[in-house]
Amino acid sequence: xxxxxxxxxxxxxxxxxxxxxxxxxxxxxxxxxxxxxxxxxxxxxxxxxxxxxxxxxxxxxxxxxxxxxxxxxxxxxxxxxxxxxxxxxxxxxxxxxxxxxxxxxxxxxxxxxxxxxxxxxxxxxxxxxxxxxxxxxxxxxxxxxxxxxxxxxxxxxxxxxxxxxxxxxxxxxxxxxxxxxxxxxxxxxxxxxxxxxxxxxxxxxxxxxxxxxxxxxxxxxxxxxxxxxxxxxxxxxxxxxxxxxxxxxxxxxxxxxxxxxxx
Amino acid sequence: xxxxxxxxxxxxxxxxxxxxxxxxxxxxxxxxxxxxxxxxxxxxxxxxxxxxxxxxxxxxxxxxxxxxxxxxxxxxxxxxxx
Numbered sequence: 001x002x003x004x005x006x007x008x009x010x011x012x013x014x015x016x017x018x019x020x021x022x023x024x025x026x027x028x029x030x031x032x033x034x035x036x037x038x039x040x041x042x043x044x045x046x047x048x049x050x051x052x053x054x055x056x057x058x059x060x061x062x063x064x065x066x067x068x069x070x071x072x073x074x075x076x077x078x079x080x081x082x083x084x085x086x087x088x089x090x091x092x093x094x095x096x097x098x099x100x101x102x103x104x105x106x107x108x109x110x111x112x113x114x115x116x117x118x119x120x121x122x123x124x125x126x127x128x129x130x131x132x133x134x135x136x137x138x139x140x141x142x143x144x145x146x147x148x149x150x151x152x153x154x155x156x157x158x159x160x161x162x163x164x165x166x167x168x169x170x171x172x173x174x175x176x177x178x179x180x181x182x183x184x185x186x187x188x189x190x191x192x193x194x195x196x197x198x199x200x201x202x203x204x205x206x207x208x209x210x211x212x213x214x215x216x217x218x219x220x221x222x223x224x225x226x227x228x229x230x231x232x233x234x235x236x237x238x239x240x241x242x243x244x245x246x247x248x249x250x251x252x253x254x255x256x257x258x259x260x261x262x263x
Numbered sequence: 264x265x266x267x268x269x270x271x272x273x274x275x276x277x278x279x280x281x282x283x284x285x286x287x288x289x290x291x292x293x294x295x296x297x298x299x300x301x302x303x304x305x306x307x308x309x310x311x312x313x314x315x316x317x318x319x320x321x322x323x324x325x326x327x328x329x330x331x332x333x334x335x336x337x338x339x340x341x342x343x344x345x
Binding site: 136142172174231232234236 | 280281282283302303304305306307308310311323
């Protein structure tokens with residue numbers, strides 16, 4: 001296929017994937033979960049089942065989107081994800097990265113934006129899976145800390161929202177606070193996209209000129225011990241500032257994509 | 264039973280210790296967020312500390328309408344009365 005055809009093809013694939021995602025959310029929420037919730041077992045078993053189903057659905061989604069050549073990706077260090085009480089943090093350059101992380105992390109819980117609890121396509125799914133709303137902040141911190149202490153693996157995006165290309169990254173201190181209070185281990189994930197794709201200010205049909213490639217790399221665990229010997233307000237500020245500097249260093253230029261290619 | 268003045272002294276000591284705020288800035292009228300720069304994440308740490316100090320179950324909901332040091336003193340006082 002010529003460049004023009006693959007471009008049009010990717011617009012089609014990306015649009016179809018949105019429909020697939022919304023449709024999948026409705027099918028899971030309206031048909032699959034109500035049945036799964038009838039199966040025997042306590043709340044913990046049920047939650048594990050629904051999270052497992054979300055994961056399989058996301059794997060299928062990723063396989064479809066990359067199989068149809070809408071995206072390509074690589075994911076390094078997956079085997080270090082999914083430990084008990086592990087807090088996984090990641091930067092958030094594109095709508096798709098969260099799907100990739102949840103797809104390949106053994107049954108994580110996730111802090112997601114409050115709007116997903118109101119969105120008709122997603123609200124039943126995030127509820128059934130026991131995901132945590134990012135607002136209000138105090139209850140988010142308490143629920144996230146509790147989930148980690150009970151042994152869950154939790155995924156959070158410290159930016160709180162997708163990265164805005166051309167603007168410096170900013171981290172919300174909530175992730176650092178949750179890490180200090182609840183995590184047995186803190187593991188960073190670094191995500192890079194070679195071109196702006198499904199970012200905060202980009203409508204879905206604005207696909208990039210080439211097929212976007214998403215690189216996901218699991219970094220080395222971060223030692224939380226020094227932060228636990230300080231007063232919490234100071235410790236969370238220090239950790240948050242350290243994490244931001246660390247991400248900027250790891251991601252280099254790409255943390256705000258490349259300003260010149262951002263049109 | 265603690266009087267409100269005693270509660271104020273205790274709250275003041277906690278704020279000084281936890282956030283390194285100069286004691287003279289902590290008046291009953293001081294706003295936690297605007298004047299003392301205590302944000303919603305700090306508030307979680309503050310409640311955590313107050314729970315341990317008082318040994319009472321304090322729910323975040325009891326403190327949601329707290330804006331000033333005076334409100335905080337009243338809320339802690341109410342929790343201690345209960």
